[in-house]
Amino acid sequence: MGSDLIYRGHETQPQADVYSPKPQKPWLSLSATRPIRYMLREQRLVFVLIGIAIATVFFTVLPSSPAHLNHKYHPIPDSYFPSESTHLTHRVAYEHLGGFGAMNSGGKVPLGLKRKGLRIVVTGGAGFVGSHLVDRLISRGDSVIVVDNFFTGRKENVMHHFGNPRFELIRHDVVEPLLLELCSFRFVFSVFFFFLWGFWKSLILLTRVYKTNVVGTLNMLGLAKRIGARFLLTSTSEVYGDPLQHPQVETYWGNVNPIGVRSCYDEGKRTAETLTMDYHRGAGVEVRIARIFNTYGPRMCIDDGRVVSNFVAQALRKEPMTVYGDGKQTRSFQYVSDLVEIPASILLIYQLTYSHVIRRKAPP
Numbered sequence: 635m636g637s638d639l640i641y642r643g644h645e646t647q648p649q650a651d652v653y654s655p656k657p658q659k660p661w662l663s664l665s666a667t668r669p670i671r672y673m674l675r676e677q678r679l680v681f682v683l684i685g686i687a688i689a690t691v692f693f694t695v696l697p698s699s700p701a702h703l704n705h706k707y708h709p710i711p712d713s714y715f716p717s718e719s720t721h722l723t724h725r726v727a728y729e730h731l732g733g734f735g736a737m738n739s740g741g742k743v744p745l746g747l748k749r750k751g752l753r754i755v756v757t758g759g760a761g762f763v764g765s766h767l768v769d770r771l772i773s774r775g776d777s778v779i780v781v782d783n784f785f786t787g788r789k790e791n792v793m794h795h796f797g798n799p800r801f802e803l804i805r806h807d808v809v810e811p812l813l814l815e816l817c818s819f820r821f822v823f824s825v826f827f828f829f830l831w832g833f834w835k836s837l838i839l840l841t842r843v844y845k846t847n848v849v850g851t852l853n854m855l856g857l858a859k860r861i862g863a864r865f866l867l868t869s870t871s872e873v874y875g876d877p878l879q880h881p882q883v884e885t886y887w888g889n890v891n892p893i894g895v896r897s898c899y900d901e902g903k904r905t906a907e908t909l910t911m912d913y914h915r916g917a918g919v920e921v922r923i924a925r926i927f928n929t930y931g932p933r934m935c936i937d938d939g940r941v942v943s944n945f946v947a948q949a950l951r952k953e954p955m956t957v958y959g960d961g962k963q964t965r966s967f968q969y970v971s972d973l974v975e976i977p978a979s980i981l982l983i984y985q986l987t988y989s990h991v992i993r994r995k996a997p998p
């Protein structure tokens with residue numbers, strides 16, 4: 635009976651924790667429309683529309699790069715290539731926008747930001763002109779890989795860059811292929827093979843001059859093509875040979891003796907120019923050719939046989955200066971630091987819409 639005294643009132647209480655499913659809501663419930671109603675109520679929609687309008691104006695009305703950079707192909711102007719090349723079209727710098735061309739090509743570099751350095755391979759970079767170019771490139775913030783076999787180049791010309799993380803030196807002869815793996819970078823190549831008459835005078839070395847200019851240029855063009863780099867050939871005024879026209883303009887084809895004593899250099903550079911233009915026309919490699927005239931300055935070899943070094947050496951030894959021939963020949967001379975401003979700036983000119991032969995020559 636005791637059990638009768640037990641309170642059993644709870645058995646009659648409603649079961650609060652019994653599961654009772656909520657009624658199904660329609661698919662587009664009130665909670666789903668709540669943000670919309672909020673936006674309408676708070677007039678947020680106006681701000682959203684204003685934002686979209688600003689973005690539209692920014693990305694469509696204002697071009698991301700200057701109009702002249704939006705063209706993919708441009709004819710080569712007649713004034714530079716009066717032969718069959720005038721009818722050809724070719725690629726231009728800003729097609730390589732994934733690489734170094736992207737750096738300054740769009741005109742949208744925020745004010746105050748420094749230019750991103752280029753990655754440049756300079757062959758012959760330990761030589762007279764090459765080392766001055768390397769100095770110039772490093773000083774403006776570029777990264778440089780010098781390739782040199784030290785035939786005429788000297789380690790002392792670039793030693794002051796040792797330890798700089800933006801400088802590398804490779805002992806290599808460009809006559810052999812250079813299998814650098816440079817994926818994801820866009821390098822620029824400068825090729826320096828200058829003719830030092832006092833040095834290259836034996837038969838074996840004269841044939842070597844030709845081979846270096848031709849096979850070396852071919853190898854470097856192949857590398858430039860493989861990695862999608864811009865290529866600068868440093869050519870020479872000697873492609874005009876013994877010119878019949880003064881001053882020489884880019885459209886003048888020269889007067890070269892193919893069997894002359896210095897023809898290995900003249901013809902070697904002429905072939906190098908031919909190869910450069912063939913890689914441009916046939917493979918779309920973007921190229922520059924700079925025809926450099928008589929250059930002097932620090933790091934010249936005193937015995938390289940050129941007129942400035944010869945005269946200086948003879949003056950220092952208090953010997954008479956030797957004037958070859960009738961002495962009526964003329965030259966334009968330039969100081970090396972003036973010269974290297976030109977290739978350095980060539981590499982930066984993204985606005986150039988055609989490959990360009992640039993003849994660097996001081997006024998006579």
Ligand SMILES: O=c1ccn([C@@H]2O[C@H](COP(=O)(O)OP(=O)(O)O[C@H]3OC[C@@H](O)[C@H](O)[C@H]3O)[C@@H](O)[C@H]2O)c(=O)[nH]1
Nearest residue numbers: 828829870871927928939940941942944956957958963
């Ligand atoms: O002792 C000398 C040396 C040279 N000369 C004359 O001086 C003139 C200049 O001769 P250089 O040997 O200095 O050089 P060049 O101007 O012919 O070529 C030079 O400049 C262009 C570069 O591409 C060449 O690599 C470089 O040799 C020539 O007419 C030469 O006959 C002399 O009268 N005396």
